[in-house]
Amino acid sequence: MTEIEQEIDPETAPEAGTEEQESYTLDRRNVAAILYAVDTGDRAQLLELMEPLHAADIADLLEQVNAYDRRRLVLLYDRDFDGDILSELDEGIREEVIQLLTPDVLKEAVRDLDSDDVVDLVEYLEEPQQEAILGALEDSDRHAVEQALNYPEESAGRLMQREVVAVPEFWTVGQTIDMMREREDLPEQFYHVILLDPKIRPVGHVTLGKLMASPRRTRLQEITEPAFRTIPAMQDEGEVAYAFNQYHIISAPVVDEEERLVGVITIDDAMIVLDEEHEEDIMRLAGVGEGSLNDRVSETVKQRLPWLAVNLATAVIASMVISLFEDTIAQFVALAVLMPIVASMGGNAGTQALTVAVRAIATKDLTGSNVWRVLRREIMVGLFNGLAFAVIMGIVGLVWFGSPALGGVIAAAMVINLVIAGLAGIAVPVILDKFRIDPALASGTFVTTVTDVVGFFAFLGLAGIVLL
Amino acid sequence: MTEIEQEIDPETAPEAGTEEQESYTLDRRNVAAILYAVDTGDRAQLLELMEPLHAADIADLLEQVNAYDRRRLVLLYDRDFDGDILSELDEGIREEVIQLLTPDVLKEAVRDLDSDDVVDLVEYLEEPQQEAILGALEDSDRHAVEQALNYPEESAGRLMQREVVAVPEFWTVGQTIDMMREREDLPEQFYHVILLDPKIRPVGHVTLGKLMASPRRTRLQEITEPAFRTIPAMQDEGEVAYAFNQYHIISAPVVDEEERLVGVITIDDAMIVLDEEHEEDIMRLAGVGEGSLNDRVSETVKQRLPWLAVNLATAVIASMVISLFEDTIAQFVALAVLMPIVASMGGNAGTQALTVAVRAIATKDLTGSNVWRVLRREIMVGLFNGLAFAVIMGIVGLVWFGSPALGGVIAAAMVINLVIAGLAGIAVPVILDKFRIDPALASGTFVTTVTDVVGFFAFLGLAGIVLL
Numbered sequence: 001m002t003e004i005e006q007e008i009d010p011e012t013a014p015e016a017g018t019e020e021q022e023s024y025t026l027d028r029r030n031v032a033a034i035l036y037a038v039d040t041g042d043r044a045q046l047l048e049l050m051e052p053l054h055a056a057d058i059a060d061l062l063e064q065v066n067a068y069d070r071r072r073l074v075l076l077y078d079r080d081f082d083g084d085i086l087s088e089l090d091e092g093i094r095e096e097v098i099q100l101l102t103p104d105v106l107k108e109a110v111r112d113l114d115s116d117d118v119v120d121l122v123e124y125l126e127e128p129q130q131e132a133i134l135g136a137l138e139d140s141d142r143h144a145v146e147q148a149l150n151y152p153e154e155s156a157g158r159l160m161q162r163e164v165v166a167v168p169e170f171w172t173v174g175q176t177i178d179m180m181r182e183r184e185d186l187p188e189q190f191y192h193v194i195l196l197d198p199k200i201r202p203v204g205h206v207t208l209g210k211l212m213a214s215p216r217r218t219r220l221q222e223i224t225e226p227a228f229r230t231i232p233a234m235q236d237e238g239e240v241a242y243a244f245n246q247y248h249i250i251s252a253p254v255v256d257e258e259e260r261l262v263g264v265i266t267i268d269d270a271m272i273v274l275d276e277e278h279e280e281d282i283m284r285l286a287g288v289g290e291g292s293l294n295d296r297v298s299e300t301v302k303q304r305l306p307w308l309a310v311n312l313a314t315a316v317i318a319s320m321v322i323s324l325f326e327d328t329i330a331q332f333v334a335l336a337v338l339m340p341i342v343a344s345m346g347g348n349a350g351t352q353a354l355t356v357a358v359r360a361i362a363t364k365d366l367t368g369s370n371v372w373r374v375l376r377r378e379i380m381v382g383l384f385n386g387l388a389f390a391v392i393m394g395i396v397g398l399v400w401f402g403s404p405a406l407g408g409v410i411a412a413a414m415v416i417n418l419v420i421a422g423l424a425g426i427a428v429p430v431i432l433d434k435f436r437i438d439p440a441l442a443s444g445t446f447v448t449t450v451t452d453v454v455g456f457f458a459f460l461g462l463a464g465i466v467l468l
Numbered sequence: 469m470t471e472i473e474q475e476i477d478p479e480t481a482p483e484a485g486t487e488e489q490e491s492y493t494l495d496r497r498n499v500a501a502i503l504y505a506v507d508t509g510d511r512a513q514l515l516e517l518m519e520p521l522h523a524a525d526i527a528d529l530l531e532q533v534n535a536y537d538r539r540r541l542v543l544l545y546d547r548d549f550d551g552d553i554l555s556e557l558d559e560g561i562r563e564e565v566i567q568l569l570t571p572d573v574l575k576e577a578v579r580d581l582d583s584d585d586v587v588d589l590v591e592y593l594e595e596p597q598q599e600a601i602l603g604a605l606e607d608s609d610r611h612a613v614e615q616a617l618n619y620p621e622e623s624a625g626r627l628m629q630r631e632v633v634a635v636p637e638f639w640t641v642g643q644t645i646d647m648m649r650e651r652e653d654l655p656e657q658f659y660h661v662i663l664l665d666p667k668i669r670p671v672g673h674v675t676l677g678k679l680m681a682s683p684r685r686t687r688l689q690e691i692t693e694p695a696f697r698t699i700p701a702m703q704d705e706g707e708v709a710y711a712f713n714q715y716h717i718i719s720a721p722v723v724d725e726e727e728r729l730v731g732v733i734t735i736d737d738a739m740i741v742l743d744e745e746h747e748e749d750i751m752r753l754a755g756v757g758e759g760s761l762n763d764r765v766s767e768t769v770k771q772r773l774p775w776l777a778v779n780l781a782t783a784v785i786a787s788m789v790i791s792l793f794e795d796t797i798a799q800f801v802a803l804a805v806l807m808p809i810v811a812s813m814g815g816n817a818g819t820q821a822l823t824v825a826v827r828a829i830a831t832k833d834l835t836g837s838n839v840w841r842v843l844r845r846e847i848m849v850g851l852f853n854g855l856a857f858a859v860i861m862g863i864v865g866l867v868w869f870g871s872p873a874l875g876g877v878i879a880a881a882m883v884i885n886l887v888i889a890g891l892a893g894i895a896v897p898v899i900l901d902k903f904r905i906d907p908a909l910a911s912g913t914f915v916t917t918v919t920d921v922v923g924f925f926a927f928l929g930l931a932g933i934v935l936l
Contacts, residue, residue, distance in 0.1 A: 028835065028836045028837055031837045032837075054695070054714070054715050056714045056715060056716075057714075060832065060833065063833060064833070064835060064837045064838040065837070065838070066841060165677075177680055180677075180680050180681045181680075181681055181682070181683065183681070186677055186681050187677070189675065189677065189718060190677050191659060191676075207657065208659075208676035208677060208680060209633075209648075209654055209655070209657065209658050209676060211680065212645055212648050212649075212676060212679065212680060213648045213649055213651070213654050214649070215649065227522070244739075245739060245740075245743060246522070246524045246525075247522050247524060248524075248736050250657060250735075250736065267718075267735050267736060267739065268716050268718065268735060270739075271712075271713060271735065271738075271739050271742065272713075274739065274742070274743065275713060275742065275746075278743075278746035278750075279827065281750065282746075282749065282750055282753065282823060282827060283823065283824075283827070285750065285753070285754070285823075286753070286819050286820055286822075286823035286824075287816065287819070287820055288820045288823055288824055292824075293824065293828050293833055293834060293838070293842055293845075297845055297848045297849055297852070298852075300845070300849045301849050301852045301853055301856075304817070304820050304849065304853060305853060305856060307816070307820070308813060308816055308817060308820075308853060308857065311812060311813060311816045312809070312813060312857060312860065312861075314812075315808060315809040315812040315813065316809065316864070318808055318809075318812075319805050319806060319808060319809055322804060322805045322808070323805045326801045326802075326804075326805065329797075329801050329804050330798070330801045333794045333797050333798045333804075334794075335804075336790060336794075336797050336801075336803075336804035336807075337787050337790045337791045337794065338787060339804075339808075340783060340786055340787060340790070340807075340808060340811065340920070341780070341783040341784065341786075341787055343808065344779060344782075344783040344786075344920075345776060345779060345780060345783065348755065348775070348776055348779045349772070349776060351754050351755070352754055352755055352756045352772050352775070352776075354754075355750060355751065355753075355754035355756055356751075356754075356756055356760075356761065359747065359750060359751070360761050364528065365528065365531060365532070365761055366761060367496065367532060368496045369496055369499045369500075369532050369533070370532040370533070370761070373534060374761055377761075377765055377768070380765045381765055381768045381769050381772065384765070384766075384769045385769055385772060385773060385776060388769075388773060389776065389780060392780065393780075396784070452808070452812075
């Protein structure tokens with residue numbers, strides 16, 4: 001029962017994952033069979049096919065089919081539509097699906113949900129839809145949801161569940177177990193019993209494992225966990241996720257400004273936030289606001305246009321730098337051929353440095369205490385990589401255009417631009433972060449503008465001096 | 469004790485996180501004070517300052533100071549050095565710190581760790597260091613670690629802990645609680661009791677909360693969780709993390725090929741993997757292999773050089789396209805000024821589309837069932853954005869260079885390149901994924917090559933036809 005013995009021969013063991021690669025993907029044949037049942041209006045067949053699917057998989061299915069099939073599927077599925085599916089759905093699709101549900105089905109679906117799931121469901125819905133869902137709830141649940149909505153968006157107060165298991169700090173194991181056996185509204189999942197002082201302030205917590213393994217007479221205070229943290233209800237959810245990840249927290253009590261217990265956040269909530277924050281970072285680094293595959297074309301156009309517009313403005317600035325050297329280019333067209341290489345290499349090296357910096361800022365690994373060291377390090381990296389590619393490009397310039405002077409110019413411009421790329425790649429995100437602008441959002445544009453301008457200026461400027 | 473009542477006025481409530489922004493950052497003054505204690509060799513003061521810090525924070529501290537300070541700090545901290553700090557350290561720094569520890573301190577530090585933490589610690593260490601740590605363990609622990617190391621890298625078998633709580637399926641709540649009270653080696657954290665059939669195959673599990681809330685005579689089979697999944701020991705850890713995230717799993721039994729229980733994976737392990745996978749995605753999208761701030765300059769140069777070399781090759785291909793039109797450029801130098809704009813806009817739009825696609829492939833939202841719809845959608849987005857910027861650039865071309873023909877050429881090239889960008893942004897990652905190449909790793913280079921080549925070719929080619 002304890003440690004399990006098993007021998008595996010590393011020689012014959014297959015590589016991890018080779019067979020299981022697709023194991024959690026919604027099967028393509030499965031999707032086809034479900035759509036066929038929808039086509040033929042065969043409800044019994046549909047229910048049979050949907051039965052083994054998890055709500056998250058059904059949500060994925062609804063996201064992957066087109067709007068026409070989605071509508072027919074939801075209508076045929078009808079009263080078997082589960083509230084959890086709504087929670088799992090992408091926001092863009094969620095509103096559409098809610099409108100397809102009859103009031104009765106919606107009511108039934110929403111009543112099964114925990115209050116924190118309902119909060120998550122309604123917080124970004126339009127007013128009328130929000131009210132339709134709140135109206136379907138029982139009074140006490142609606143009250144809980146409305147209270148949670150009073151906390152600011154993306155705060156710990158929105159994230160927490162209000163159902164907690166907490167007892168006076170002087171209780172024993174026996175008292176606690178008896179209370180739990182009697183209580184009928186225990187949360188679905190909980191991992192700690194919270195100890196409260198007389199002012200309802202959490203002072204410690206006990207894991208269920210320890211509780212169960214201890215004799216009934218044991219005082220809870222004797223078996224509390226050594227590490228214990230509370231989370232302010234107003235704290236940003238990103239900070240909450242960071243704390244769970246950094247300190248390996250499983251669950252933590254949430255407290256108000258007087259340090260009184262108001263709820264509890266568990267690791268599964270934190271994991272979802274962490275996932276969202278990562279998603280946001282990646283999307284922002286690429287200049288894709290909040291995009292998802294399920295947005296309409298018009299929405300996506302609107303999301304991406306501003307980023308492209310900013311890029312256009314910076315590209316025009318780079319063009320202006322080029323236009324300063326029109327006469328030089330007119331005399332040596334080879335410059336026009338080679339100049340994008342310098343800019344492109346600078347842009348790439350800059351993106352490398354800035355991505356490392358943006359991640360390090362997000363994980364709090366890049367701070368005031370090491371920023372100068374990191375900056376020096378990136379400049380050195382830029383210098384060495386610059387020298388390596390200077391040699392290569394010098395040779396390319398010489399061989400392609402037969403001009404040692406041109407080779408020298410592109411080599412020198414390469415070194416300059418790669419050093420500047422390392423410098424800008426670190427400095428830009430750090431400075432943006434100082435001004436509380438999300439570095440993931442804006443760094444890319446600034447850094448590539450710098451590398452474009454410096455790249456063109458260095459290459460064409462040096463060419464003007466050396467070749468003319 | 470149940471739901472906690474509290475009123476918050478949304479009008480006066482501060483925005484989430486405004487005050488707590490820096491709450492989990494290692495304080496800069498704190499770092500300075502610790503380094504001062506190291507400077508003066510004041511061990512008592514050092515211990516006092518380090519005492520409130522979590523192992524994860526101490527690891528961050530060691531990563532942020534330079535190698536000289538790190539050495540002095542570790543030597544002064546000496547026998548108070550905790551094994552958890554090693555687990556939290558970045559791999560680059562970990563080896564360095566292990567070498568600083570005396571054999572006695574290392575032995576003491578490692579013995580406190582759970583076997584799965586030791587596996588995590590030693591799996592990427594060099595042979596001699598690995599043996600030093602394994603040698604410090606007690607026989608039974610060393611055996612467990614060595615068995616785990618027999619599983620392939622990045623498999624569920626490496627991730628799992630071998631300490632499990634499992635009982636025969638016919639047991640009652642009372643029997644289970646009595647067993648737990650008697651057993652002395654319960655895992656630090658566990659969330660379910662696993663039910664086993666006579667062949668040691670997991671058939672279900674019971675949450676500790678349900679166990680505690682049920683009368684002693686209840687049969688475990690009556691209170692098992694409705695959703696229950698086992699994880700094959702050979703499954704890739706990325707798939708494991710996906711399943712935990714998708715299905716909101718807290719802990720799940722790991723089984724061998726005969727479905728027998730071999731260990732258990734908990735959500736905190738899955739969260740760490742999820743975090744690493746995201747990190748990898750971001751880094752790969754930016755062409756930064758496995759980089760970290762703590763790598764030496766020479767390592768970083770080596771990591772980034774191959775990516776820059778690939779970029780250079782693609783930039784040279786783009787240059788060759790330009791060189792086809794040298795005569796055209798020689799007659800209209802304005803073309804050299806404007807051509808980077810078309811390429812840059814295409815590169816940007818392509819990166820937007822490919823980032824959405826790479827993420828959607830990773831989260832299994834982009835599959836065979838919706839790829840054609842997504843492709844059509846991106847082409848439409850490219851068309852509309854292309855038309856918008858065609859108008860703007862047409863005007864810029866006209867005003868700046870006073871040539872309606874030039875304005876028309878750049879406008880047409882813009883539409884063509886943005887449509888191609890949408891097409892390539894989806895098609896390239898999807899095709900790479902089909903060939904089981906990580907799309908995060910290689911898509912960027914392919915897509916920007918396509919947009920550069922198409923951009924230059926369309927713009928300069930059209931110019932040659934229209935303007936000459």
